[in-house]
Amino acid sequence: MKFAYFPGCKIPFELKEYGDSFEAIMKKLEVRLIDLPFNCCGYPSKNKNLEISVLSSIRNLALAEQQGLDLITPCKCCYGQFKHAIYFWNNRTDLRIKINKTLKNEGLSWKGETQIKHLLSFLYNDFGLLKLKHKITKPFSNEKIVVQYGCHALRPFSITGFDDPFAPKIFEALVNIIGLKNLEWSKSTECCGNPIYETNKKLSLKMLGSKLKTASETGAAYICNACTHCQIQYNFMVMEQELKKFQITPVLFTQILGKAMGLTKNELGIINTDLFNF
């Protein structure tokens, strides 16, 4: 299998370990990732100007289509943004005409054939759970974990088509086959607060604090993330020294999956050696 790899803007600087571990597990799963000269997905511009955000997405899709590739991204905000952009491109004729014109000036065009995959939806729907299970050589022994779904992939279902927005199951199923024990968590599908971190830091961290409180009450040791922005938000909490209070560690799904597949900590970009007793 071959995909155009869309890391998004935050991975190269803020969350390098996510990119590293994602690439490592994809290599192990024999999925080839192709780097293309992508720009931002348009998610940050969504708040400022719809046209910019849709153009940004469609430009990336056009670049992937040129190579005849589908897109894969480990970030849920990028995933949601792409899905939204496709929706607007399909449904707003005037916007589509405008954007196609701008793209044409650059010698690009998009016919609408590129598919978007998120890491989780790819593993669950395309790669297959059974096949993935064969790749797992060192399963965990029933460690307790809760999962953070990430809103932009989950909602609105009519646009993203990721999973049931009220009772999602993909992430749990994936975590369970690694040997971890997924616990019920009431705030599993709630927002992490990252979208307003830069503008309203206090409120943003307050939200996360309440999430962490309920998560620690479930008795879980880890919160599992499969989204760049969610993990960054939890990392802010690490910096604020709040997490120690709750005895809970945010982890990246790619890192635990990588460990279960027998990858080394260097390949997965894990610095903290206490994490999963590496």
Next chain:
Amino acid sequence: MIIKALTIAISLSLIGFLYQFFSFIKTNKTFDKKKWRMKNLSIKSFSLNSILQTKLFKAGKIRWLMHLLVASGFLYLVIFHALDDVTSSYWFQYYQPTVDPFQFLRNLAGIFVLIGCVGFLCRRLFFFKKLKKRKIQFKGLFSILLILSIILSGFLLEAVKIISEPVFMEMVEEYSDIDEGTDLVDLKIYWEKNYNAVFNEPLLITPEKLAIGKELNENFCIDCHSPIKSAFISKSIAKALKKPSIWLNYHRIDNLLYYVHYFLCLLIIVSLPFSRLFHIFLIPVASLEKNLKKEQLDQTLGYINTATLYACTNCGFCSDVCSVFPNFLITKNINTLPHAKIESFKKLMNSAPVESKALYMLQSGNGECTYCHKCTDICPSGIDLQNLWVLLNQKLSLKGYQDNYTFINNLSLEKWAKLAPEKEKTSSTQGKTTQLADNVDSFENCIQCTICTNVCPVVEHDIDGNDYTPQQVLNLLRLGKKHLATGTRMVWNCLTCFSCQESCPQGIKVADIMIELRNNGNLRADALKLENFTKAT
């Protein structure tokens, strides 16, 4: 006189260096009185990037090659040709400018620089237009043309000397004991045939005369004159100059060209600290500093090393990879792109008065940055660009240029609703608009059931901070008070988590409307700010 001019040029250049050095020291201060901390230094990237231009190699192979041609060629010419009195003649006992390999290498180095400079010019002429985002800068063009004219004048000088009769006569007088007479004619014949010299008298070539000329040449000339074919460029120019040679020799154009060549070299020395060529000294400075990691971001906040700003050569690689390039395509704000931002940043640091409108554009452009680190990764000068954008944001907000969230947050809702920008477009009610908030159909079905409010995490955690709940915002729309709605805290604190939209029993696109209201609010805030700043200047 020549030595005097050289001394003056070097002194001027040194004064320029000192001036630049102290102006960097002067502007190198913290914005908010924090203590300066040195960044981590990297000797490896310093040496690799300064000598081999490794980062440029990674960024673009052809441009690296062009740059290397110019750099290596020019460096050779400076060391072995320009400074030959103290270098070549000291290192090599047999050194003469007209002896191989020096004659050949000088031509080779010259053609290297020539090819590179022509490449630089072609890129400016053809590719800048194509992308529309670049403008030809005077500084860059000046340096290229200066180098180009030095090399061309050098080639011309050599060519004119080859054909020059007066130079030939001077040399004969100085280095041989040949008198006026047949011997001299024989040598002239030999030189006309083998060294491309041109004489203002008809010379009859016979094999005997040539043989005598050859002997004389071996006696007096050959030790200092290699065969002319090794000066492969100058020889061809000399051939082309055969026709006007009498005029050239009569007016001693060789002397004139010598002064032109020399003067241009002095010009490059004097202009060095203020021209684009200063990057030779500043790129090592910028490469010496390690790029910041995310954990270190707070440490150097507020401190700027101005020298790294000036290490920018405006090569434009950063803007080619910039993540928010599509933003520029729509907003047409050139300050979205790094290569333009850094130019504006320089102006800002120079404490020269900058128009407040220009600063507003800079704030607006810099606000689009997603901090993806691509510009820092590619920068051939090794500048930590991303850190500069963080600092730029800080500097601008200290000057009172805020983002729209802060701008609206500082206004009361009533004031916001009244403040309408002069040229605001009134939205058409013709039903043609695709805007949800302007289209009654999209929200008239709201039954004010409060489900959206109940699921909203912002409402849950920020009861006091929000003036309106999602359901109340929708009600504002139903009352036709969109201008009020665009300024509500709810709209600006919305996480865009789509819980409301997913839960709405009436299928109203609550979150989409929120985002759209924020878009409209941004548009309005931008217009208001622009109006204020335009008035201010």
